[in-house]
Amino acid sequence: MHTYLPFLLAMVFAIVLLNMLANKLKIAYPILLVVAGLLIGFLPGLPMVRIDPDLIFFIFLPPLLFEASWSISFKEMKKWWRIIGSFAFLVVFFTAMSVAVVAYHFIPGFTLALGFLLGGIVSPPDAVSTGAITKFVKIPKTTSAILEGESLLNDASSLIIFQFALVAVGTGHLVWQDAAVSFLWMVVGGTGIGLLLAWGFVQLHKRLPLDAQSNISLTIIEPYFMYWLAEQFHCSGVLAVVSGGLFMSARRLVFLNSTSRIQSFSVWGSFVFILNGTVFLLIGLELPEIVEGMREKGIPLHTAIGSGVLITGVLVIARIISSYAALLATYLFRPGVMPRASSNRRRWMMPMLLGWTGMRGVVSLAAALAIPITLGNETDFPQRNLILFITFIVILLTLVVQGLTLPYLITRSGLFEGIIEEKSDELIRKEMKQGLKQHVYLFLKSKYDNEPNEHEGMEQFLKQWEERAKATDDNWMNQKTKLIFLQLLEKQREYLTELNKDPMINEEIIRQQLFQIDLEEERLKMI
Template identity: 75%
Template sequence: MHTLLPFLLAMVAAIVLLNMWATKLKIAYPILLVIAGLLISFIPGLPVVKIDPDLIFFLFLPPLLFEAAWSISFKEMKKWWRIIGSFAFLVVFFTALSVALVTNHIIPGFTIALGFLLGGIVSPPDAVSTGAITKFVKIPKSTSAILEGESLLNDASSLIIFRFALVAVGTGQFIWQEATLSFLWMVIGGVGIGLLLGWIFVQAHKRLPTDAPSDIALTLIEPYFMYWIAEQVHSSGVLAVVAGGLFMSSKRLIFLNSASRIKGYSVWESFVFILNGIVFLIIGLELPEIVDGLRSKGIPLGTAIGYGLLVTGVLVGARIISSYAAMVTTFIFRPSVAPRATSRKRQMLMPLLLGWTGMRGVVSLAAALAIPVTLADGTAFPYRNLILFITFVVILVTLVVQGLTLPYFISRTQLFVGLNAGKEDETGHEIKQKLRQHIYQFLKSKYDNELQGNKGMEKMLHHWEEKTKAADDDWMNDKTKAIFVEMLESQRQFLAELNKDPSINEETIRQQLYQIDLEEERLKII
């Protein structure tokens, strides 16, 4: 413990420093973390990092999925549900099938079940990597929503494939009838448990006398409860966390106060950043042990690298083919929702961009590490080290090659230049104008008498119309403060109604709600 604790603290410090360096270089921090982990692993005397395969999912996945469900816009997911659904389920299955067929044909002794196991591991793109890379280039909110929605759901679909393949490898058989019933229970049970627990947690936050620290502490343990309970009844813990997280996210204005929302955002941002950083470092740190395992099985390193590059090529090719197939299908059956571009060339390049965003990361590593060391009969799990190595190669190549070239590809092709240019800023400005009008009408209709000759009320109006802070705080008496708080709550309700407009991006609404929360917190210290 005395050896491991300094090492873990050093890992966190390295994550922070590498993130700052990545920001300065304007590249995604997962790229540097993977390479750094690989380099650090060659330092002699470091403790071997080993995680129990049974705990890897439970430790990392619940909070990462829960935070992703809170961050994504459910309204945007509904708007683009067709393409999100196709990429999250159909494309994942097509990718896993492609990997299974190719590896079964190329790798000696590699069965179809092992191929599906590997395909389930490497098929889901990583949202963290994509988000970290695309923050350095401007892409439309619609494209961002599709990538985020896909990454949230494809984790569940790929892990379902992984689980069934794991059973097939362990038992040597696959019964379709049982698999179908099990699949339905995993989906329906997982979603149902997540929604039920999400509702219970919302009620607990509302009815218990919680404050910001206790609210945040509860949100940190809630995804673990969702995942664990769903897994205990053999349904999908991943779907339970996603469904529960989406439900609680939609109710955040009801059961969390402004302090809990503001402080919780910072806590969760730091927590998830550290979790992601540790996982990406582990990817590199695990490689020497994986290579030793390959050598013990008599598999040449060059051959294993070739297998990894082959699988990477299959993944990239399958995703690009799927992207163009989705575009053609959309133009045929739903031309009204087809993606818009300023030229035919750009329209044809968009699926290529979507296909090139398939960086792999946290979920793939977690799934690979979760493969048991031995089967139920005590024999070694077949090809475990090779699967781990191929997964590492896929993560490294997609992160470094696609991750470094994606920003250049976007800027070089100028895909999004002139596309919705200034529209988001204009929408934000319109919302601010509507808010000012709403505030004025609210005060005039409810507190018209107090407005007459009341300098405090006049300053309040001036504050919201001109967005300037008063030079002195003596005007904010108890009566004025109560009206101010009521006015802020009225703005939240107004924005919630405004968010029902499908043409308004939810991210813009959330930014305004965050500003309102900050105003309420500032009011408490006056």
């Protein structure tokens, strides 16, 4: 333990430094992490770090998926559920099948089952990588919502493929009727268990006298419990975490107080950031052993690199084809929800850009590392090292090539310059704040109309909300005025919750304003 501790601390420090460098260079930090993982693996004298493949999913996936489900806009997911569903399930299956066929025919030693295993690993685009890359350019909220929703759900579908492929590789066959029933149970059972546990956790938070530290601690262990229980019933642990996370996210204002919400934002951000960086560096640490394992099996390095480039090309082409198929289907069957653009040329160029956003990342790495070292009969798992190496090449190429060129392509192509938004974010924010002021002022006038002459604090309140002038003296803030102020903040939350039902309002703006209200409540508690 004392041997590994300095190394683990150095890993975290390296992740922080790489993130600082990425911000300085204005590139996505996953790009630097994957390159650093490549370089660090070949440094001499580093200790061998091995994690039980059975624990990889359990350690890394639950918190990553849970945090992603809290960050996404469920309202936008419902609005664009058709295209999100098609990309999250149909496109993932099509991509996995394409990889399986190509690997079976062009990579020596690959069976169709191994091809589907590789396809399940590399088919899901990474939400963290896509979000980190697109934050440097402005894209429409519709496009970002589709990418985020797809990235959240495609992890579940790809990992279901991965699990069935593992069974096929281990047993040598797969009964499709049984597989269909198992698939249905994994989806329905996983979703049901996630929702049931999430409801129970919400009740637990609401009924127990928990402080902020206890609330946050519970949210950290809850996704692990969802994942573990679903797996015990042979359901999809991934779907359990995603469905449970979405359920709890929609009710965060009900069971978490302002202190818990503010502190959890920082805690979870740091926790997920370290987990992401650790996975990237772990694969780098295993690269020398992977390369040595391929050499022992007689697989030349240049052949493995060529296989990785081939599979990367298949992934890019399959995603572009799928993007055009989705747009064509929308044009034929749902023309009313076609993407808005200033010209037909730009509209039909969008699928090309959407196809270029398929960067792979942490989930693919975790899935590859989760391949067992041996089969049930104690023989080596076939082509394990080659699959790990191809996965790393795919992630390296998609992050570096697509990740570095995507912001340039978006800026230079001008595809999104012609996008017609119903309302700009600035206009929505301005109208929202004006509505908040009016809503609070009318509440004060209706409830405390007779008190201004009797209570100096109330007079200050009315002036503040009528003129939006901040009082510099906090002496008037006694217990009664503080209670009223808290009521006003709660009224603002109710107003914003109701306003969020408008499909034209960007939920991210609502969440930003709710966060500001939480900060205001915390400031009030300090007076």
